[in-house]
Amino acid sequence: MLLLKSVLKHHLPAMTGIILLNLLSACLGIFTISYINQSLVQESSPQTGLAKLAGLLIALLLVTLAAQWTLTALGHHFIWKKRSRMVLQLLGMSPDRLEQQGHGELLSMLGPDIRNITLAFVRLPELIQGIVLGVVAIGYLGYLSLPVLAIVMVWMGLTFYSGYRMVARVYLHLREVRNYETDLQDVFQVVIHGNKELALDPARARHFYENDYQQAALGYRQHIIRADSFHLSAINWSNIMMLGLIGLIFLASQAMGWISGTVATSFSLTVLFLRSPLLQAIGAWPTLLSGELAFKKIGGMLAADQETLPDTDVSLPAGWQTLRWENLSWHYPQSGFSVGPVTTRLNRGEIVFIIGANGSGKSTLSQMLTGLYASPGAGVWLDDQPLTTAALKSLFSVVFTRPYLFRTVFVSPESEDDASAELWLDKLGLAGKVSIENNQLSTLDLSQGQKKRVALLLALAARRDILFLDEWAAEQDPQFRRYFYRELLPWFRAQGKTLMIISHDDDYFDVADRVLEMHQGQLRELTAEQRDNASRDVISQLGR
Numbered sequence: 056m057l058l059l060k061s062v063l064k065h066h067l068p069a070m071t072g073i074i075l076l077n078l079l080s081a082c083l084g085i086f087t088i089s090y091i092n093q094s095l096v097q098e099s100s101p102q103t104g105l106a107k108l109a110g111l112l113i114a115l116l117l118v119t120l121a122a123q124w125t126l127t128a129l130g131h132h133f134i135w136k137k138r139s140r141m142v143l144q145l146l147g148m149s150p151d152r153l154e155q156q157g158h159g160e161l162l163s164m165l166g167p168d169i170r171n172i173t174l175a176f177v178r179l180p181e182l183i184q185g186i187v188l189g190v191v192a193i194g195y196l197g198y199l200s201l202p203v204l205a206i207v208m209v210w211m212g213l214t215f216y217s218g219y220r221m222v223a224r225v226y227l228h229l230r231e232v233r234n235y236e237t238d239l240q241d242v243f244q245v246v247i248h249g250n251k252e253l254a255l256d257p258a259r260a261r262h263f264y265e266n267d268y269q270q271a272a273l274g275y276r277q278h279i280i281r282a283d284s285f286h287l288s289a290i291n292w293s294n295i296m297m298l299g300l301i302g303l304i305f306l307a308s309q310a311m312g313w314i315s316g317t318v319a320t321s322f323s324l325t326v327l328f329l330r331s332p333l334l335q336a337i338g339a340w341p342t343l344l345s346g347e348l349a350f351k352k353i354g355g356m357l358a359a360d361q362e363t364l365p366d367t368d369v370s371l372p373a374g375w376q377t378l379r380w381e382n383l384s385w386h387y388p389q390s391g392f393s394v395g396p397v398t399t400r401l402n403r404g405e406i407v408f409i410i411g412a413n414g415s416g417k418s419t420l421s422q423m424l425t426g427l428y429a430s431p432g433a434g435v436w437l438d439d440q441p442l443t444t445a446a447l448k449s450l451f452s453v454v455f456t457r458p459y460l461f462r463t464v465f466v467s468p469e470s471e472d473d474a475s476a477e478l479w480l481d482k483l484g485l486a487g488k489v490s491i492e493n494n495q496l497s498t499l500d501l502s503q504g505q506k507k508r509v510a511l512l513l514a515l516a517a518r519r520d521i522l523f524l525d526e527w528a529a530e531q532d533p534q535f536r537r538y539f540y541r542e543l544l545p546w547f548r549a550q551g552k553t554l555m556i557i558s559h560d561d562d563y564f565d566v567a568d569r570v571l572e573m574h575q576g577q578l579r580e581l582t583a584e585q586r587d588n589a590s591r592d593v594i595s596q597l598g599r
């Protein structure tokens with residue numbers, strides 16, 4: 056089992072201690088049975104017998120609990136480390152890989168998968184206890200009678216082989232359950248994010264419920280029922296076979312005369328003592344299989360990803376003048392759309408517009424320029440110094456078309472930040488609507504246009520040299536849009552910012568120092584004449 060192997064690899068001393076504790080617990084258990092059956096009645100007085108029995112039981116209880124508690128604590132420690140590593144890996148994952156994995160898959164991983172691994176650890180003590188107890192009990196039974204042990208072993212072998220076949224079916228169905236779990240996560244996302252559209256359109260809601268949801272939910276139900284049925288069959292089968300074994304032991308004693316009645320009783324007591332831990336171990340098996348499946352799934356998805364936080368200590372020359380990209384290219388295998396090769400530059404203090412028709416590749420280009428999409432074979436230079444991807448990213452603050460808003464404004468607050476934030480709130484027309492207390496935004500319950508303004512404030516608070524805004528003004532009212540192009544952009548430049556703006560607002564192209572046009576994945580810079588032509592409807596003239 057991969058899960059168990061990984062625990063053993065990373066926590067060998069702790070696991071050795073736990074197995075030894077389980078061994079001690081098993082030996083104490085078997086010794087207690089032997090004592091009850093053979094020595095208790097021979098004690099000098101009932102009080103002595105009772106005291107010894109109580110001592111043995113207390114020792115057994117303490118050792119068993121210690122073994123189980125230690126394993127459970129180790130399990131939760133393992134889960135904590137695993138979850139932390141996963142979050143680090145996701146934080147370092149490039150956006151394109153994140154998109155490829157799919158949201159349902161990622162949510163399954165962070166939710167049900169981790170829960171299943173946790174449950175596997177909760178049940179692991181039962182499995183280990185069952186196995187260790189089984190081994191110790193076999194040793195004890197062999198000491199009592201080898202021929203009867205042979206019968207017990209054959210019988211138990213038959214029992215567990217058939218149980219194993221049933222559990223193998225459980226595994227198959229659990230794999231399907233895991234796939235349907237991902238589909239369900241996708242469906243839940245639709246329920247939450249498509250809530251308004253579904254609320255307005257009952258026919259679509261019904262169609263979604265009857266098709267998408269039911270397909271995932273029924274598939275899940277079908278396979279979980281089968282998995283549980285095989286699991287219960289395995290438990291009942293093993294239970295009944297154990298009772299049959301006791302009959303067989305007495306038969307060996309009475310009919311064959313292989314062992315005395317006392318030894319037969321010892322055998323039966325041991326089998327009965329074993330029965331419950333063994334059944335628990337079998338019961339724990341599917342939970343462990345689910346944990347194993349989840350562990351493999353996570354390992355498969357995140358194996359190659361780094362488990363460290365990205366480096367924040369990136370130094371850049373303070374007075375850089377030109378940023379240059381060479382041969383950037385990108386290809387989406389899913390849609391077949393390609394961008395590039397793109398070679399372009401950005402001079403410090405410039406305002407550069409990127410224009411182009413819908414779907415021409417502007418947003419894709421923004422991810423390539425800012426280092427979010429890695430282009431193999433490309434080069435980026437800052438004043439003839441080659442730049443690493445981390446250094447390139449550290450130059451940009453980006454407001455995406457659908458930005459995520461964090462409540463914390465400054466990541467490393469400085470003394471003059473309060474004054475800067477007040478000024479930005481005022482400039483962005485947010486004063487009186489949003490305030491900042493203890494470096495936290497007072498509210499995010501805002502209109503779409505206001506949310507975009509908050510996103511711009513957060514981008515300013517990141518204190519990067521270049522502001523990259525993707526169709527930022529699209530949700531702004533005409534008055535604020537005009538203010539943004541005519542006053543805010545020049546003000547940002549006066550504050551030392553370099554600006555790259557994706558825009559469809561052809562009324563304001565004159566604000567830009569340079570205009571770059573995307574057309575079917577290719578970038579070109581417009582000449583002065585083309586820019587003049589583009590004054591009103593550049594997209595219809597040049598793009599389509």
Ligand SMILES: Nc1ncnc2c1ncn2[C@@H]1O[C@H](COP(=O)(O)OP(=O)(O)OP(=O)(O)O)[C@@H](O)[C@H]1O
Pocket residue numbers: 154387388389390391392411412413414415416417418419420573
């Ligand atoms: N995640 C994706 N997977 C596959 N293909 C994609 C993905 N995102 C975009 N594309 C493809 O890339 C093309 C360009 O998309 P992009 O978002 O870069 O265009 P855009 O110029 O920013 O468009 P718009 O003006 O509408 O925002 C799309 O037409 C689509 O075919």
